[in-house]
Amino acid sequence: xxxxxxxxxxxxxxxxxxxxxxxxxxxxxxxxxxxxxxxxxxxxxxxxxxxxxxxxxxxxxxxxxxxxxxxxxxxxxxxxxxxxxxxxxxxxxxxxxxxxxxxxxxxxxxxxxxxxxxxxxxxxxxxxxxxxxxxxxxxxxxxxxxxxxxxxxxxxx
Amino acid sequence: xxxxxxxxxxxxxxxxxxxxxxxxxxxxxxxxxxxxxxxxxxxxxxxxxxxxxxxxxxxxxxxxxxxxxxxxxxxxxxxxxxxxxxxxxxxxxxxxxxxxxxxxxxxxxxxxxxxxxxxxxxxxxxxxxxxxxxxxxxxxxxxxxxxxxxxxxxxxxxxxxxxxxxxxxxxxxxxxxxxxxxxxxxxxxxxxxxxxxxxxxxxxxxxxxxxxxxxxxxxxxxxxxxxxxxxxxxxxxxxxxxxxxxxxxxxxxxxxxxxxxxxxxxxxxxxxxxxxxxxxxxxxxxxxxxxxxxxxxxxxxxxxxxxxxxxxxxxxxxxxxxxxxxxxxxxxxxxxxxxxxxxxxxxxxxxxxxxxxxxxxxxxxxxxxxxxxxxxxxxxxxxxxxxxxxxxxxxxxxxxxxxxxxxxxxxx
Numbered sequence: 053x054x055x056x057x058x059x060x061x062x063x064x065x066x067x068x069x070x071x072x073x074x075x076x077x078x079x080x081x082x083x084x085x086x087x088x089x090x091x092x093x094x095x096x097x098x099x100x101x102x103x104x105x106x107x108x109x110x111x112x113x114x115x116x117x118x119x120x121x122x123x124x125x126x127x128x129x130x131x132x133x134x135x136x137x138x139x140x141x142x143x144x145x146x147x148x149x150x151x152x153x154x155x156x157x158x159x160x161x162x163x164x165x166x167x168x169x170x171x172x173x174x175x176x177x178x179x180x181x182x183x184x185x186x187x188x189x190x191x192x193x194x195x196x197x198x199x200x201x202x203x204x205x206x207x208x209x
Numbered sequence: 210x211x212x213x214x215x216x217x218x219x220x221x222x223x224x225x226x227x228x229x230x231x232x233x234x235x236x237x238x239x240x241x242x243x244x245x246x247x248x249x250x251x252x253x254x255x256x257x258x259x260x261x262x263x264x265x266x267x268x269x270x271x272x273x274x275x276x277x278x279x280x281x282x283x284x285x286x287x288x289x290x291x292x293x294x295x296x297x298x299x300x301x302x303x304x305x306x307x308x309x310x311x312x313x314x315x316x317x318x319x320x321x322x323x324x325x326x327x328x329x330x331x332x333x334x335x336x337x338x339x340x341x342x343x344x345x346x347x348x349x350x351x352x353x354x355x356x357x358x359x360x361x362x363x364x365x366x367x368x369x370x371x372x373x374x375x376x377x378x379x380x381x382x383x384x385x386x387x388x389x390x391x392x393x394x395x396x397x398x399x400x401x402x403x404x405x406x407x408x409x410x411x412x413x414x415x416x417x418x419x420x421x422x423x424x425x426x427x428x429x430x431x432x433x434x435x436x437x438x439x440x441x442x443x444x445x446x447x448x449x450x451x452x453x454x455x456x457x458x459x460x461x462x463x464x465x466x467x468x469x470x471x472x473x474x475x476x477x478x479x480x481x482x483x484x485x486x487x488x489x490x491x492x493x494x495x496x497x498x499x500x501x502x503x504x505x506x507x508x509x510x511x512x513x514x515x516x517x518x519x520x521x522x523x524x525x526x527x528x529x530x531x532x533x534x535x536x537x538x539x540x541x542x543x544x545x546x547x548x549x550x551x552x553x554x555x556x557x558x559x560x561x562x563x564x565x566x567x568x569x570x571x572x573x574x575x576x577x578x579x580x581x582x583x584x585x586x587x588x589x590x591x592x593x594x595x596x597x598x599x600x601x602x603x604x605x606x607x608x609x610x611x612x613x614x615x616x617x618x619x620x621x
Contacts, residue, residue: 056282063286120377129365130566133456136367136487143370187295191277191285198277 060195067189074181078174091168103173107165110176114158121150210613211243211323213316213346216331217308219248227253228529229351229398230331232423234259236606245323247315249308262319264311270297270304300378305385309335316341327613329396334388335381342391347616349394354402354526354547355409356380362451362523366483386410393616396609398422398527399548405526418612421552422527423602428505429536431593432513440467440579443515443539445474445508445530446522448484454521454544454565455484459491461521461571467579470496472515474508477501512537516585517578520553522546523565528553532600535559535592540585542574552600557584559592 091099124147164172214234220227230246231253237244238258246253247262255261267276267290276294278284285294289307296303316328328341330350342348363376389395389410395417397403403417446453462469471493475481481499488497500511512518518534524547525531532552534541543549546565553560561578563570578585 056279059283116378120374123377124364124370124373127361127364129361132365132367133460133566135460135490136456136483138367139369141367141369143368143373146370147373183295187291187298188286190298191291191294194274194277194285195282198275198279198282 057196060192063188063192064196067185067192071182071185071189074178074185078178091170091173094168099168103165103168106173106176106180107161109180110161111158114154114161117154118151118158121147121154123147125151210326210610212237212245212613213319213323213325213328214244214246214331215248215312215328215333216246217249217305217333217335218251219246219253220251226331226353227251229353229422231256232425232602233606233609236423236602237610239603240606240610242610245319245325247312247319249304249311262315264308264315266304266307266311267293268304269294270302300375302379302381305333305381306335306337309333309337310340311337313337313340316344320344320346326617329609329613330392334385334392336384336388338388339391347393347613347620349396349612349616350389350392351396351398352385352389352402352406352410353398354524355382355405356385357382357409358405358524358526358547359450359452365523366451366456382409392416393620394418394612396420396612399551401548401551402526405547418608420605420608420612421600422529422532423605424532424536424596424600425602426536426597429509429512429533429596431538431589432510435510435513437516438470438514439516440469441515442469442471442517442519442575443474443511443534444471444519445533446520447480448473448475449480449482452522452524452546454523454546456487457566457568458519458521458571459484459487459493460568461575462493462496463491464569464572465575467576468496469575469579470498471519472498472500472511474500474503474511508533509537512539515539517542517575519571519575520544520549521563521565521571522549525549525552531560532596535589536596538589538593540578540588541592542571542578544571553592554595557588559588559595561588 125144161172214230216226216230218226219230230248234244234246235256238256244258245260245262247264249264249266250268252263253261267278267285269276276285284290289310293303293307325346327347327349330338330348332351332353334350338348357380360376360380360382364373389406389412395406395412397406397417397419398421400419403419406412406417407414444458448455462471488494512534518539518541520528520531520541520543522528522544526548528549531541531543531549535553540561541553542561542563543553544565545562550562553562556562561574563574
């Protein structure tokens with residue numbers, strides 16, 4: 053098997069293992085040690101060094117969601133030519149829902165961050181991990197399934 | 210002068226960017242300047258005297274699969290590529306931004322052996338340019354038109370929430386606004402575009418210079434001895450580009466008195482999504498022919514065989530197709546959208562103007578010109594004269610060098 057494919061398999065297995073580990077650790081096995089996770093027991097510096105980056109990234113992503121909805125609601129354009137309209141356009145309503153959901157999620161996140169709630173950190177951490185590891189998995193699969201058209205000698209350069 | 214031109218795409222056969230890049234580069238060389246071009250794929254053709262530095266990418270945005278290069282299987286795990294991969298899968302168009310960082314790295318390498326007098330970007334405006342500014346070379350950028358116009362024209366066509374969301378994510382307007390305000394000079398291709406740049410990005414008037422595009426009269430000229438096809442019309446452009454006003458053009462064909470035939474020169478079948486169904490809806494299948502991508506010689510022949518060209522765009526920063534048709538002595542029915550009046554010139558003399566989004570007016574224009582062959586002929590001749598006089602790459606390059614000199618002086 054070409055070396056590239058071996059590394060592709062390693063990337064796939066590693067990402068699947070880490071994904072499973074993240075899901076287990078955050079959602080299933082969090083109370084393994086009988087004592088529930090208590091972020092109030094962590095020192096201020098430790099808590100903020102973990103929580104602040106997660107909060108900023110989460111707010112950034114939610115901000116993008118809000119901005120998309122807001123743009124769709126507020127953009128002023130000429131209505132489409134009636135002859136080419138095939139179905140009703142509910143995008144402004146959906147955009148309003150998106151704005152409301154992202155705003156509510158952001159408020160809940162900030163409040164959870166203030167309360168040092170476990171889920172305020174766990175959910176963003178899980179989502180970020182899933183996105184990054186999901187992408188590693190995707191690329192790994194692509195490496196495994198890519199058919200090389202190069203001469204044999206050049207395959208592993 | 211030692212000039213470094215940047216362009217994240219360099220295809221010289223379609224889209225204004227590649228044409229602009231290569232004609233300017235050629236003209237600079239002709240005027241005695243040293244020209245380097247740093248360009249992303251699709252790459253331009255080789256030009257004598259121009260040093261081309263190719264910056265490859267994986268085209269993650271357009272390639273749904275097969276994005277792994279067999280000779281570089283792990284390239285996607287490199288940080289910049291991985292960022293490009295993840296963001297393009299989320300619907301963002303990261304090519305512009307990642308190109309700007311790749312250019313920075315390339316320039317750092319090139320600057321060890323070359324001292325450029327000026328760097329000139331061609332509508333990239335990525336965050337990486339903030340790093341390029343640290344290299345201490347005057348930095349100019351051309352904005353053909355602000356992409357906010359593309360976004361709003363997309364929104365005025367029927368679509369759903371998913372499509373609109375994709376369009377909001379697609380256009381890097383926040384980045385381009387941020388970067389354009391930090392460039393030494395902004396060049397644009399028409400006075401209308403200059404106004405739009407000020408409106409959209411807040412770039413002050415005094416920082417923007419207008420340099421009209423050129424037109425190559427040795428490529429675009431009327432072929433002799435070709436018979437015009439009766440009631441023939443031509444439209445050149447991407448039919449799925451919402452700025453082009455194709456829906457109004459299609460409707461106008463249902464309103465004309467003449468039995469017209471429209472030839473559409475576009476990018477080919479993969480680039481057609483909505484328009485074929487609109488054609489069917491308007492009952493125009495027998496009146497329209499798509500050519501797809503064709504060689505330039507065939508396009509010139511088509512222009513020579515056709516009676517009237519149409520450019521009903523809602524907006525154009527310049528409008529190459531209108532100018533090309535004019536150079537081929539074709540009367541052009543054009544809308545008053547964007548810079549088209551600046552390019553086409555005078556109503557009833559060098560072109561026939563109609564208001565934007567007005568199918569009835571387009572139909573009246575078609576009927577009028579088809580009824581008056583003498584006016585068509587004189588309009589075509591006046592149009593070519595105007596193009597030869599106003600839109601030359603020689604003038605464009607000279608004017609650009611003057612802007613470079615100003616930027617260099619201001620930089621000292």
